[in-house]
Amino acid sequence: MKPPVFSYHDPRSLAEAVSLLGRLENAKVLAGGQSLMPMLNMRYVLPDHVVDLGRVEGLAYIRDDGEAVVVGAMTRQRDIEFSPLVKEKLPLLAEAILSTGHRQTRNRGTIGGSLCHLDPSAEQVTVAAALDATLTIEGPRGRRTMPFAEFPVAFMTPNIEPDELLVEIRLPAWPKGHGYGFVEFARRHGDFAIASAAALLQVDGSGKIARASLTLGGVDTAPLRMTEAEELMVGQVPDEGLFRAAGEICGRIEAMDDALVPASYRRKLAAVMSRRALVLAQGRVERP
Amino acid sequence: MTEMRKISVKVNGKAYEAEAEVRMHLADFLRQKLGLTGTHLGCEHGVCGACTILLDGRTARSCLTLAVQVDGHEIMTIEGIADGDTLHPLQEAFRDNHGLQCGFCTPGMLTTLIELLRDNPDPTEEEVRIGISGNLCRCTGYQGIVAAALDAAKRMRALS
Numbered sequence: 001m002k003p004p005v006f007s008y009h010d011p012r013s014l015a016e017a018v019s020l021l022g023r024l025e026n027a028k029v030l031a032g033g034q035s036l037m038p039m040l041n042m043r044y045v046l047p048d049h050v051v052d053l054g055r056v057e058g059l060a061y062i063r064d065d066g067e068a069v070v071v072g073a074m075t076r077q078r079d080i081e082f083s084p085l086v087k088e089k090l091p092l093l094a095e096a097i098l099s100t101g102h103r104q105t106r107n108r109g110t111i112g113g114s115l116c117h118l119d120p121s122a123e124q125v126t127v128a129a130a131l132d133a134t135l136t137i138e139g140p141r142g143r144r145t146m147p148f149a150e151f152p153v154a155f156m157t158p159n160i161e162p163d164e165l166l167v168e169i170r171l172p173a174w175p176k177g178h179g180y181g182f183v184e185f186a187r188r189h190g191d192f193a194i195a196s197a198a199a200l201l202q203v204d205g206s207g208k209i210a211r212a213s214l215t216l217g218g219v220d221t222a223p224l225r226m227t228e229a230e231e232l233m234v235g236q237v238p239d240e241g242l243f244r245a246a247g248e249i250c251g252r253i254e255a256m257d258d259a260l261v262p263a264s265y266r267r268k269l270a271a272v273m274s275r276r277a278l279v280l281a282q283g284r285v286e287r288p
Numbered sequence: 289m290t291e292m293r294k295i296s297v298k299v300n301g302k303a304y305e306a307e308a309e310v311r312m313h314l315a316d317f318l319r320q321k322l323g324l325t326g327t328h329l330g331c332e333h334g335v336c337g338a339c340t341i342l343l344d345g346r347t348a349r350s351c352l353t354l355a356v357q358v359d360g361h362e363i364m365t366i367e368g369i370a371d372g373d374t375l376h377p378l379q380e381a382f383r384d385n386h387g388l389q390c391g392f393c394t395p396g397m398l399t400t401l402i403e404l405l406r407d408n409p410d411p412t413e414e415e416v417r418i419g420i421s422g423n424l425c426r427c428t429g430y431q432g433i434v435a436a437a438l439d440a441a442k443r444m445r446a447l448s
């Protein structure tokens with residue numbers, strides 16, 4: 001249970017980090033270390049080089065750009081948890097982050113690290129999908145931005161080159177008074193979720209749903225935006241029956257099967273978690 | 289090829305300097321290089337919480353931190369909690385409430401609770417349970433630990 005031998009690099013600037021990644025073979029980026037360190041200790045990964053972003057200036061911040069909250073990739077989960085701006089503008093993220101590991105891991109773990117690790121049951125991954133986040137990626141060929149929906153290419157595999165770094169996450173804020181709900185099912189508090197659901201609802205003056213976002217985490221190889229359920233709800237007056245119907249759509253997905261959790265159980269949980277998230281979101285809507 | 293680095297770190301208010309392999313995690317560094325064996329290692333992959341220390345005032349799992357990462361930083365370990373021979377009120381409360389049996393989880397429980405009670409001096413039972421949810425104890429069944437934490441909070445409020 002000790003990390004394998006590697007060379008360690010601690011660049012001070014983004015330019016230095018990118019140039020290291022461009023020239024080192026088989027390098028791994030160390031952000032908060034809360035996923036990479038266990039993988040190193042267990043020798044699931046055997047990098048020749050570790051590039052630690054811990055001393056790179058200017059990658060940790062939470063800013064308001066009017067329509068969105070912009071978060072630096074090296075922002076610690078704890079700072080997201082305690083940010084008044086996140087609480088006000090992104091209450092869904094503020095709620096979900098409380099289920100991310102434990103205080104001790106949130107003190108170190110970063111949002112960028114979690115997104116690049118791309119565990120399908122990770123709360124920040126699910127929320128990024130729910131909010132239609134935009135990612136800024138920096139590499140030797142310059143900067144590019146990408147909608148989060150294009151980021152997962154396969155199970156735990158992000159759409160990013162080995163010489164590129166995720167530097168910023170832009171999370172669009174929903175209008176004041178929107179409803180939000182994040183629920184998950186895990187065997188113990190802080191464990192990886194077997195299934196989670198993130199719901200966002202905006203209700204218009206007549207009491208009908210004007211906009212809906214429903215995302216499932218942990219059930220498939222990447223977070224699943226349930227567009228069919230979203231379309232079903234828009235234009236309707238929210239009630240138990242509608243949310244049950246949306247949940248039933250979620251119960252028909254192709255879920256992952258593994259040694260511990262059969263797909264049928266994940267589907268059942270998907271239906272229940274999504275309904276609960278919607279009910280929670282509806283209860284929090286403040287009518288204009 | 290083993291790569292070594294010199295690491296300067298303040299632990300419990302005292303400055304230390306030691307060479308270590310870059311792949312060495314902080315728990316091994318504290319235990320093997322600095323002789324501070326109060327920090328325990330249970331799982332070495334971030335699950336049990338036994339190795340919890342405070343890094344610049346925030347709890348962290350020392351098995352998930354490389355020693356090189358703390359160069360220039362400040363650490364507090366279990367050895368830094370008591371004031372000489374005088375136990376910290378949290379330690380007193382653990383003794384009085386059967387908050388430990390074998391003591392393996394205790395360093396991590398105490399460091400975790402130091403942060404919790406600093407940030408939230410009057411926690412509810414539920415907040416304590418969530419606060420220690422990342423720390424496994426195989427002996428006590430947690431009841432004594434929760435009682436000790438609530439008792440310690442009361443003692444610490446009376447002192448401040």
Ligand code: FES
Pocket residue numbers: 328329330331332333334335336337338339340349350351352
């Ligand atoms: S030894 Fe670090 S969490 Fe178990």
Ligand code: FES
Pocket residue numbers: 387388389390391392393394424425426427428
């Ligand atoms: S007292 Fe033995 S593990 Fe907690």
